[in-house]
Amino acid sequence: MEDTYKDRTSLVKGAKDIAKEVKRQAVKKVNKAVDKAQDGYTQRSYSRFQDEEDDDDFYGQGGNYGVEANDDEGSSEATEGHDEDDEIYEGEYQGIPNMGQGKDDRVALGQSMRDEYKDRHELETERKADEEELAQQYELIIQECGHGRFQWALFFVLGMALMADGVEVFVVGFVLPSAETDMCIPNSGSGWLGNIVYLGMMVGAFFWGGLADKVGRRQSLLICMSVNGFFAFLSSFVQGYGFFLFCRLFSGFGIGGAMPTVFSYFSEVLAREKRGEHLSWLCMFWMIGGIYASAMAWAIIPHYGWSFSMGSAYQFHSWRVFVIVCALPCVSSVVALTFMPESPRFLLEVGKHDEAWMILKQIHDTNMRARGQPEKVFTVTRIKTPKQIDELIEIESDTGTWYRRCFVRIRTELYGIWLTFMRCFNYPVKDNTIKLTAVWFTLSFGYYGLSVWFPDVIKHLQSDEYASRVKHFRNEEVSHFVFNFTLENQIHSNGEYINDSRFIMMKFKSVTFEDSLFKNCVFEDITSLNTYFRNCTFVNTTFYNTDLEQYKFVDSELINCTFFHIRTGCQISFDDDYSAYWIYFVNFLGTLAVLPGNIVSALLMDRIGRLTMLGGSMVLSGISCFFLWFGTSESMMIGMLCLYNGLTISAWNSLDVITVELYPTDRRATGFGFLNALCKAAAVLGNLIFGSLVGITKAIPILLASTVLVCGGLVGLRLPDTRTQVLM
Numbered sequence: 001m002e003d004t005y006k007d008r009t010s011l012v013k014g015a016k017d018i019a020k021e022v023k024r025q026a027v028k029k030v031n032k033a034v035d036k037a038q039d040g041y042t043q044r045s046y047s048r049f050q051d052e053e054d055d056d057d058f059y060g061q062g063g064n065y066g067v068e069a070n071d072d073e074g075s076s077e078a079t080e081g082h083d084e085d086d087e088i089y090e091g092e093y094q095g096i097p098n099m100g101q102g103k104d105d106r107v108a109l110g111q112s113m114r115d116e117y118k119d120r121h122e123l124e125t126e127r128k129a130d131e132e133e134l135a136q137q138y139e140l141i142i143q144e145c146g147h148g149r150f151q152w153a154l155f156f157v158l159g160m161a162l163m164a165d166g167v168e169v170f171v172v173g174f175v176l177p178s179a180e181t182d183m184c185i186p187n188s189g190s191g192w193l194g195n196i197v198y199l200g201m202m203v204g205a206f207f208w209g210g211l212a213d214k215v216g217r218r219q220s221l222l223i224c225m226s227v228n229g230f231f232a233f234l235s236s237f238v239q240g241y242g243f244f245l246f247c248r249l250f251s252g253f254g255i256g257g258a259m260p261t262v263f264s265y266f267s268e269v270l271a272r273e274k275r276g277e278h279l280s281w282l283c284m285f286w287m288i289g290g291i292y293a294s295a296m297a298w299a300i301i302p303h304y305g306w307s308f309s310m311g312s313a314y315q316f317h318s319w320r321v322f323v324i325v326c327a328l329p330c331v332s333s334v335v336a337l338t339f340m341p342e343s344p345r346f347l348l349e350v351g352k353h354d355e356a357w358m359i360l361k362q363i364h365d366t367n368m369r370a371r372g373q374p375e376k377v378f379t380v381t382r383i384k385t386p387k388q389i390d391e392l393i394e395i396e397s398d399t400g401t402w403y404r405r406c407f408v409r410i411r412t413e414l415y416g417i418w419l420t421f422m423r424c425f426n427y428p429v430k431d432n433t434i435k436l437t438a439v440w441f442t443l444s445f446g447y448y449g450l451s452v453w454f455p456d457v458i459k460h461l462q463s464d465e466y467a468s469r470v471k472h473f474r475n476e477e478v479s480h481f482v483f484n485f486t487l488e489n490q491i492h493s494n495g496e497y498i499n500d501s502r503f504i505m506m507k508f509k510s511v512t513f514e515d516s517l518f519k520n521c522v523f524e525d526i527t528s529l530n531t532y533f534r535n536c537t538f539v540n541t542t543f544y545n546t547d548l549e550q551y552k553f554v555d556s557e558l559i560n561c562t563f564f565h566i567r568t569g570c571q572i573s574f575d576d577d578y579s580a581y582w583i584y585f586v587n588f589l590g591t592l593a594v595l596p597g598n599i600v601s602a603l604l605m606d607r608i609g610r611l612t613m614l615g616g617s618m619v620l621s622g623i624s625c626f627f628l629w630f631g632t633s634e635s636m637m638i639g640m641l642c643l644y645n646g647l648t649i650s651a652w653n654s655l656d657v658i659t660v661e662l663y664p665t666d667r668r669a670t671g672f673g674f675l676n677a678l679c680k681a682a683a684v685l686g687n688l689i690f691g692s693l694v695g696i697t698k699a700i701p702i703l704l705a706s707t708v709l710v711c712g713g714l715v716g717l718r719l720p721d722t723r724t725q726v727l728m
Contacts, residue, residue: 287592429663471490504525509528522544
């Protein structure tokens, strides 16, 4: 009896399994038939995009991508030419096309049932096929939308964000000398300010790039630019050096997301034949940001009179005004971004068909109205969306507290970003990621390393020239004399200043007194810079309203001396400081020198190809480094700097274009963000290595920069050519 029961149970179980398999195979056959019919339907629908001319008779018959004409749905003719209120609700009157229309309900039920029997690998394979179909279809849709007013509006909005990124790179270098003096930053701590910004940008590029693939390009860019603007503005008011570092760290963290998000965003609204050229034009805004920062620094920072104070605790000098002015491009981009839509390609990637369709229709109608063709109809009714593979996430909404739910949500998002990043090393993009890593690292290391080395070498040459003009005064004997003029670049040795010698309302610049005697003297209203008294003796001397603090008396003896109203801390008071103007002017010329390279790269990007421009530019930049052997003067070094910047900019532009074209949409911003973070790490490494070699030798920086640039260019030539491919 028991055996009979077992046999019956086995028989029933086997019958159920057979029934399930039969149902599964039947559903497969039905769906194959539907997909085959749908493919033919899509191919017939889009074949007319091969013609450049529009057929007005086609629209008159109500033809629209393989669906029957309907006066109430699927046609924007119903509302074109009406008043503004009708246009606002245009999508409502038409009825937003449903991606599932045209399919039988029975097939839809079969679809959900079919997925239950598929493992993750099968679902991912099916999603990949959907993505390939979407890539071809989306290219045709963007071609129908045209290139016009919408793309140019987005071009300038995203350009402001890219301009803010260029400003951020330059602003720290410009304010560093003034901030060091204002905040009394020791030499051991001054290097932190430059590196802390790059550290923030490195982390921000990775985080915001990954977030842009999770929540959207527009949303991620809005948040990261808001973070940058807030902390940049706040840093202009803080007084302590530690808090200032904190603000610049988060300012860099915010702006780090600009590059990966901007290029991913803009590339997804450009047709294939326009993509290389217009992405290169977009790169010009980074140059404009550098020019803007240099010009504002030149106009604002040296004017030390543009300041106010609130007691002795709060000082607001001109360099703080410069920091506020440099935050304006960021603020402008945030305001303008609120009026722009999300990337329709991203929305399709995450399955938001209706929202993407509305934005694509907005792009089409905006461009057609600008062309004077408002009667042209956006005829797309259905767009392929990739299969969505849902992840089940437990948020503990019932039992967890609010902060626990927030923690779980943040941890989940970070884990999602990490998973997306790891997919950048999966087939078929793994090889491309490795090659791009090598190219980004070598170009960043060579470019930023030499960019720091050039100004430091120029300053080193200036210091040598300044030191060669120093004046020596020995064995002076001064009595009953009033000094009321500026002393600069002088060394006084074995002097005697006695019998009521007075130093009144003076400025000491790079003045050193050695082995000298000051007896019955008066120092009143003295301002000093790089001034020291070494092994000197002061007897019955009065100091009133000076900044001569104890550390300026090196191995000196003070006998019966009196100090009144000593100005402690750091003072900025040299209105005629020539070196500040010179630094800003050199950076201005170096940034302006990339203009020809930007123009050439934009015009030739789609003609000679990305790889030729990338490899050729990097190799030529490496060869140009050897001209540094002949840089023996300031003017020659400035010329070499301009030549080097002009050659490397084409490599940067082509590398940006190649990067966004090699990654698929679901990991485009993540991959770009990772490579941009690597760029900042290479920049810090280059700054440290090349900066340590200033004044020691020219051979190592020249050979090192040449080697990495040439090697990186040769690796870049091994990348696949993306000039003729659609955006994956």
